[in-house]
Amino acid sequence: MVATTTRQQIVEAADKRFYERGFEATSFADIAAVVGLSRGNFYYHFKTKDEILEAVIAHRLSKTRAMLDAWEVEGKTPTDRIRSFINILIMNQAKIMAHGCPVGTLCNELAKLDHVAKNRAAELFTLFRNWLSRQFRDIGHDTGADEFAMHILMRSQGVAALATAFRDEAFVRREVEDMCQWLTAQQPTSSPK
Amino acid sequence: MVATTTRQQIVEAADKRFYERGFEATSFADIAAVVGLSRGNFYYHFKTKDEILEAVIAHRLSKTRAMLDAWEVEGKTPTDRIRSFINILIMNQAKIMAHGCPVGTLCNELAKLDHVAKNRAAELFTLFRNWLSRQFRDIGHDTGADEFAMHILMRSQGVAALATAFRDEAFVRREVEDMCQWLTAQQPTSSPK
DNA sequence: GTCTATACGAAGATAGAC
DNA sequence: GTCTATCTTCGTATAGAC
Numbered sequence: 001m002v003a004t005t006t007r008q009q010i011v012e013a014a015d016k017r018f019y020e021r022g023f024e025a026t027s028f029a030d031i032a033a034v035v036g037l038s039r040g041n042f043y044y045h046f047k048t049k050d051e052i053l054e055a056v057i058a059h060r061l062s063k064t065r066a067m068l069d070a071w072e073v074e075g076k077t078p079t080d081r082i083r084s085f086i087n088i089l090i091m092n093q094a095k096i097m098a099h100g101c102p103v104g105t106l107c108n109e110l111a112k113l114d115h116v117a118k119n120r121a122a123e124l125f126t127l128f129r130n131w132l133s134r135q136f137r138d139i140g141h142d143t144g145a146d147e148f149a150m151h152i153l154m155r156s157q158g159v160a161a162l163a164t165a166f167r168d169e170a171f172v173r174r175e176v177e178d179m180c181q182w183l184t185a186q187q188p189t190s191s192p193k
Numbered sequence: 194m195v196a197t198t199t200r201q202q203i204v205e206a207a208d209k210r211f212y213e214r215g216f217e218a219t220s221f222a223d224i225a226a227v228v229g230l231s232r233g234n235f236y237y238h239f240k241t242k243d244e245i246l247e248a249v250i251a252h253r254l255s256k257t258r259a260m261l262d263a264w265e266v267e268g269k270t271p272t273d274r275i276r277s278f279i280n281i282l283i284m285n286q287a288k289i290m291a292h293g294c295p296v297g298t299l300c301n302e303l304a305k306l307d308h309v310a311k312n313r314a315a316e317l318f319t320l321f322r323n324w325l326s327r328q329f330r331d332i333g334h335d336t337g338a339d340e341f342a343m344h345i346l347m348r349s350q351g352v353a354a355l356a357t358a359f360r361d362e363a364f365v366r367r368e369v370e371d372m373c374q375w376l377t378a379q380q381p382t383s384s385p386k
Numbered sequence: 387g388t389c390t391a392t393a394c395g396a397a398g399a400t401a402g403a404c
Numbered sequence: 405g406t407c408t409a410t411c412t413t414c415g416t417a418t419a420g421a422c
Binding site (some may be wrong): 220221222232233235236238241242 | 387396397399400401
Binding site (some may be wrong): 010021022024025098099100101104105107108109111112113121122123125142147150152153154155156158159161162164165166171174180 | 302
């Protein structure tokens with residue numbers, strides 16, 4: 001068994017609260033209460049709020065890499081793997097309807113605050129972007145793979161945003177279905193040039 | 194000339210700050226400083242922050258209605274009018290890259306705060322949705338017009354989100370072009386059934 | 387490594403003078 | 405309708421005891 005350090009607990013609690021409530025709206029007392037720490041002790045682990053944010057982003061980057069690696073192993077074909085990505089919208093539907101996409105909403109908030117960590121948070125997008133790009137290359141798209149990656153990323157962001165505003169499950173299902181159809185249509189023709 | 198009331202000035206300053214910095218991150222002092230008011234006097238006009246938010250949303254709804262009405266007059270065909278909508282992504286590119294979509298980011302923030310006004314803010318989306326839906330009906334889509342409206346709304350949200358994160362003008366142009374092509378492809382066949 | 391106590395400023399909000 | 409003064413709460417941050 002892995003002993004969960006206090007630091008880890010703080011990062012996980014902060015991660016959750018930042019996602020559910022937002023970075024600005026989350027206070028130290030808020031996080032400390034979840035972990036069961038006094039506010040004073042908090043500063044032993046993190047000196048400033050920005051330090052916690054950096055730790056949370058690093059934690060999310062690490063979790064995301066692990067998830068992408070898992071999809072790499074599970075999916076038989078690149079197309080299957082991309083479907084894993086699209087399906088997050090279904091898997092996390094309830095959370096997305098309540099709090100939006102964790103990546104998109106964090107990037108938006110940090111952009112507004114013009115926060116030093118805004119580009120660091122965007123690395124989360126880059127992780128997905130590069131992974132998707134590689135899948136499209138593996139399908140056979142020697143050119144345009146990155147454009148395809150951005151397109152599918154864009155769609156998932158759009159669906160998440162409207163899912164939060166309208167909380168319409170049928171809409172989410174429909175758009176996921178449409179994304180999968182689009183994906184199928186992107187298979188390069190097997191006929192020779 | 195229209196005498197700008199202090200109340201109007203407050204609403205417009207709050208509107209701008211809420212968009213550029215976010216609702217939570219904007220303080221009374223912040224808005225008061227822009228208008229040139231003391232904090233104390235502020236409360237003569239608005240009792241709570243939520244009251245300002247409601248006034249800002251009402252103001253945005255009114256501005257949006259005026260914009261949609263203008264597009265209605267300017268655009269010769271429904272397709273032209275929908276293009277006006279798509280083109281906001283180009284027109285407001287710089288602002289979107291810095292602060293995201295005003296509607297999407299507000300809805301996201303209020304959803305996280307589980308704020309009483311979150312559904313009120315979503316009415317801004319509904320305005321666009323219904324307007325787009327009507328355009329698609331006018332094109333000739335007796336069924337599915339709302340689905341088309343949601344699809345185009347979804348795409349514009351997705352583009353805005355990634356524009357903020359990556360600040361890539363080429364990406365925005367490419368996706369706008371792709372949306373316009375999609376739109377053209379949605380013209381119902383003129384051939385009889 | 388964890389606690390209590392405390393400093394400090396910012397923010398929301400109120401009372402009352404002008 | 406605008407101001408100053410004031411209150412309270414909260415959030416960030418520090419010092420120092422256990």
